[in-house]
Each structure stands twice: as C-alpha cells, then as structure tokens.
Amino acid sequence: xxxxxxxxxxxxxxxxxERLARPAGLYLSHRWLAGxxxxxxxxxxxxxxxxxxxxxxxxxxxxxxHTEPNDAYRPGGLLPPRSLPPRVIAGARRGYRNxxxxxxxxxxxxxDACLALLRDAARRLADRxxxxxxxxxxxxxxxxxxxxxxxDAAVHLxxxxxxxxxxxxxxxxxxxxxxxxxxxIRRERREFTAARPDVRRPSLAECAADxxxxxxxxxxxxxxxxxGVDAMTALLARQAETMGADARVVAVYEGxxxxxxxxxxxxxxxxxxxxxxxxxxxxxxxxxxxxxYYLPVEDAYAHGTTALHAGMTTxxxxxxxxxxxxxxxxxxxx
Numbered sequence: 001x002x003x004x005x006x007x008x009x010x011x012x013x014x015x016x017x018e019r020l021a022r023p024a025g026l027y028l029s030h031r032w033l034a035g036x037x038x039x040x041x042x043x044x045x046x047x048x049x050x051x052x053x054x055x056x057x058x059x060x061x062x063x064x065x066h067t068e069p070n071d072a073y074r075p076g077g078l079l080p081p082r083s084l085p086p087r088v089i090a091g092a093r094r095g096y097r098n099x100x101x102x103x104x105x106x107x108x109x110x111x112d113a114c115l116a117l118l119r120d121a122a123r124r125l126a127d128r129x130x131x132x133x134x135x136x137x138x139x140x141x142x143x144x145x146x147x148x149x150x151x152d153a154a155v156h157l158x159x160x161x162x163x164x165x166x167x168x169x170x171x172x173x174x175x176x177x178x179x180x181x182x183x184x185i186r187r188e189r190r191e192f193t194a195a196r197p198d199v200r201r202p203s204l205a206e207c208a209a210d211x212x213x214x215x216x217x218x219x220x221x222x223x224x225x226x227x228g229v230d231a232m233t234a235l236l237a238r239q240a241e242t243m244g245a246d247a248r249v250v251a252v253y254e255g256x257x258x259x260x261x262x263x264x265x266x267x268x269x270x271x272x273x274x275x276x277x278x279x280x281x282x283x284x285x286x287x288x289x290x291x292x293y294y295l296p297v298e299d300a301y302a303h304g305t306t307a308l309h310a311g312m313t314t315x316x317x318x319x320x321x322x323x324x325x326x327x328x329x330x331x332x333x334x
Contacts, residue, residue, distance in 0.1 A: 001049050001050065001051055001052075001057060001113065001114065001117060002049070002050050002051075002052070003047060003048065003049050003117045003118075003120070003121055004047075004048050004050070005045050005046065005047055005048070005062075005121060005125070006045065006046050006048060007044075007045055007046075008034070008037060008044075008046070009030055009033045009034050009037070009046055009061070010034055011046075012030070012046070012048065012056070012059070014030040014031075016056050017030040017056070017059065018030055019056070019103065019104070020056065020058070020059055020101040020102065020103055020104075021101055022267075022268040023104065023268070024099045024101055025095075025097055025099075025267070025268065025270065025272070025309070026095065026265050026267040026268070026270075026272045026309075027092040027094060027095030027097055027098075028061070028091070028092050028098075028099070028101060029267060029268075031242065031243060031246065032095075032242075032243070033061055034242060035238060035239065035241070035242025035243060036093065036094060038238060038242075039238075040066075041065065041066055041067050041068065041069060042063040042064060042065045042066060042089075042093065043063070043064045043066070044061055044062065044063050044064075044093075045061075045062050045064075045125065046059060046060070046061055046062065047059065047060050047062055047117075047118050047121035047122065049114045049117045049118065055103070056103065057102065057103045057106065057110070057114050058100065058101060058102045058103065058111075058114035058115070058117065058118055059100075059101045059118075060090050060091055060100050060101060060118045060121070060122065061090075061091060061092065061093070062088060062089070062090055062121065062122055062125050062133070063088065063089040063090075063093045064087060064088055064125065064129055065087050065088070065089060065093075069227075069231070070094075072096070073089070073093065073094075073136060075134055075136075075330075075332070078136065078155070078157055078330060079134065079155060079330060079332050080152075080155070082332075082334075084131065084132055085132075086126065086131060086132040086133050086134040086332055086333065087126070087129065087131040087132075088122060088125055088126040088129070088131055088132065088133035088134070089133070089134065089135075089136060090118070090119075090122040090133050090134065090135045091135050091136075091138070092137070095137075095272075095274075096137045096158065096160070096311060096312050096328065097137055097139065097160060097309075097311075097328070098135060098136060098137045098138050098139070098142065098328075099138060099139050099141070099142035100114075100115055100118050100135075100142060100145075100146065102114055102115070111145070112145070112148075115145060115146060115149060116149055119146070119149045119150075119333075122333070123333060126333070132332065132333045132334065133332075133333050134330055134331065134332035134333065135330060135331045135332075136157065136330045137157060137158070137328045137329075137330070138154070138328065138329045138330065138331060139160075139326065139328065139329075140326050140327050140328075140329065143329040143331060146331050147331060150331045150332065150333060151333070151334050152331075152332065152334070154329040154330065154331050155329060155330045155331075155332075156327055156328075156329055157328050157329060157330050158312045158313075158327075158328045159312065159315050159325050159326065159327055159328065160311060160312055160325065160326050160327070160328050161309075161310040161311060161312070161315055161318035161319070161323035161324070161325050162270075162307050162308070162309055162310065162323060162324050162326070163293075163297075163307060163308040163309075163310055163318065163321060163322050163323045163324075164176070164306070164307050164322065164324065165271075165297060165300055165301065165305065165306050165307055165308060166306075168301065169301050170294075170297060170298055170301060173297055173301075173322070174186070176322060177321070177322050181320055181321070181322075184320075185294070185321070188285075188286040188289050188290065188294070189286075189290065189294055191285040191286055192284065192285055192286045192287070192289075192290045192294075195283070195284050195285055197252045197259075197284050197287075198252060198253040198254065199250065199251070199252055199295070200250075200251050200252075200253055201248070201249060201250055201251070202249055202251060203240070203245070203247070203249065204236060204239060204240035204243070204247040204248075204249050204263065205237070205240040205241070207249060207251060207258065207261065208233055208236040208237045208240055209233050210251075210257075210258040210261075211232075211233075211236055211249070211251070211258065211261045211263065211275075211277070212229055212230075212232040212233030212234075212235070212236050212237075213229050213232075213233070213258075214258060214260065214261060214277040214278070214279060215227075215232040215236070215275055215277045216228050216229040216231070216232040216233075217277065217279075218276075218277035218278075219232065236263070236275075239263075239274075243265070246265055246266075246267075247263060247265065248263070248264055248265065248266070248299065249261055249262070249263050250262050250264075250291060250295045250296065250299070251291075252282075252284060252287060252291065254282065254284075257279075258279075259278065259279045259282040259284060259287065260276075260277065260278030260279060260282065260284075260287050260288065260291050261275075261276070261277060261278075261291065262275070262276045262291040262292060262295065262296055263275040263276075264296050264299075266299075266300070266303045266305050269305050269306050269307065270305055270306070270307045270308070270309050271296055271297075271299070271300040271303070271305045271307070271308045271309065272309045273292065273296060273308065273309060273310055273311060276288070276291055276292045278291065292310075293308070293310070293321055296308060310323055312328070
C-alpha cells in the first residue's frame with residue numbers, strides 16, 4: 001500500500017472519494033470538505049492510501065489548525081491536560097461526527113493496516129509542525145478500531161442522536177413512538193399549524209443574512225461570544241456558495257422578519273440537521289420543535305431518507321422523539 005498527501009480533496013475524483021465517504025456521513029463528503037478548504041483558520045491536506053493498482057483504500061483529512069473559533073474543537077477543554085496540546089485534527093473538523101474513511105469490503109487485516117498508515121501520515125504532519133494530532137468526535141465504532149493504535153484510552157466527549165424514520169410518511173414515524181409521545185407531538189404540530197405560521201423554503205443564499213443574525217443570537221445565548229452576526233452570516237454564505245441547492249432551509253416569517261429557521265442536508269440516506277435558531281419572542285407555539293424535528297422529518301420522507309441526524313445536546317428531548325443515542329469519543333497521540 002502507498003500513502004500520499006494531497007493539498008485538496010478536489011485532487012481526488014468525487015466518485016472515488018464518495019465510495020468511501022457515503023457510509024461516514026455528510027461531514028466527510030467530497031462537496032462538504034471542498035467548501036471547508038476555504039476556512040482561513042486551518043490548512044487542510046488529505047492522506048490517501050492506495051494499493052499498487054491505484055485503488056483508493058483509505059483516506060483522512062488532516063487539518064493544521066492556526067486558530068480555533070469553536071470551543072467544542074479546542075483540545076485544551078476536552079482532553080486530559082498535557083504539555084503539548086494537539087494542533088492537527090485528523091478526520092472531520094466540523095459537524096461533531098468523525099471516522100477514518102476505509103473502502104467497503106476491506107478485510108480486517110487490510111483495514112487495520114490502512115488505519116495505521118493514516119495514523120502515521122497524521123503523525124508525520126504533526127511532527128513537521130512541532131505538534132501532535134487527535135481525532136475528535138469519533139463514533140463508537142471508529143474509536144474501537146483506532147484505539148489499539150494510540151497510547152491512551154478514548155475519551156468520551158458527547159452523545160449523538162439519530163432518529164430512525166421507518167415506513168413511508170410522518171404517520172409511520174409517529175406510529176414508531178410510544179402512545180404518550182404521539183399525543184404530545186400531535187398537539188405540538190396542531191397548535192403550531194393553528195397559528196397559521198408563514199412557512200417558507202428559501203434558498204440559503206437568499207436568507208443567509210437573516211439566518212446569520214438569528215444564529216448569532218442563538219450562539220451567543222449559549223456562551224459563544226465569538227460567533228457574532230458577521231461571522232455567522234459569512235459561514236452560512238460560504239455554505240450557500242459551496243453546497244448550492246443541497247443546502248435546504250425551512251423558515252417561519254412574521255411579515256418580512258425571519259422568526260426561525262432550520263438548515264439541513266439530505267445525504268446518503270440520512271437528513272442532517274446543521275443549524276437551528278429561533279427568535280424566542282415569537283408568539284408561534286412550539287416553533288423550535290417544528291423547525292428542529294417535524295418539518296425536516298416531513299421533507300425527509302418526501303426525499304426518501306430513512307433517518308434524521310439530530311446531533312448533540314438536549315439529548316433527552318431527542319430521545320422523547322425517538323432518537324437512538326450513541327457516544328462520541330476522542331483519541332489523541334502523544
């Protein structure tokens with residue numbers, strides 16, 4: 001097997017990359033990574049493992065971080081104290097879900113050999129920059145596969161929620177829940193609908209400024225003071241440019257003012273919630289729950305996906321809506 005390092009995911013044909021990435025999810029997809037390369041806070045390269053015929057067997061983005069605006073990706077607050085906090089992130093740097101990419105169907109021996117080569121590539125990049133590397137927000141399966149390659153045990157960071165969407169429509173989703181939860185969800189939808197909200201589905205490019213202002217308020221309300229309006233608007237505008245029509249928005253307006261929005265993506269059989277924010281002064285009942293869950297679930301069924309990735313935080317609220325919860329972990333090199 002041969003390991004190489006390239007400067008852009010665009011150096012790899014999209015179909016070749018996607019063969020490995022689709023089982024891993026949106027935040028390791030070719031298009032998402034290409035858009036994130038413009039982020040000036042890190043330099044990104046890609047470790048590729050190929051066989052002698054040139055077939056891509058494994059891959060991992062490697063991010064040399066210059067400054068980290070997101071507290072949830074700062075190793076100092078997540079890993080045990082160490083003299084040299086890692087500045088190289090292996091795998092996905094955004095989205096809070098990570099795994100090394102390996103080709104489907106690899107036998108365990110070749111898969112483990114590929115993982116060792118990816119670790120070695122991350123280690124060499126870190127050595128050249130006088131630092132170390134780490135894998136944040138690994139799925140449980142990825143952490144188990146990588147753990148034998150690292151000196152310390154995996155650290156539990158967060159829990160992750162995925163809501164299965166059985167059957168063919170929203171009623172099938174409801175039928176999968178306990179009767180008490182069905183009653184509650186029907187009430188939240190009924191009262192929301194009775195308020196006659198102005199529900200729109202603009203493109204992300206059309207509403208990035210309005211959504212950015214709401215998202216900044218949401219972030220700052222959770223203690224993320226660096227996430228101001230300009231930063232959040234620029235982030236959404238970059239996604240609009242790189243993701244195009246794949247970026248789907250459902251929003252509620254009160255006149256010309258946006259009262260709440262949800263940004264999500266359909267990818268590889270799953271609908272991925274990316275951002276949700278609401279104006280808490282809005283009189284629309286259950287605005288958040290309808291934007292976070294029920295309206296995207298309706299669109300997921302229309303699009304044919306079979307799960308809603310609801311992500312971290314407020315885990316109990318997600319359990320009550322049918323989420324299956326698994327852990328997310330970090331592994332770090334010394």
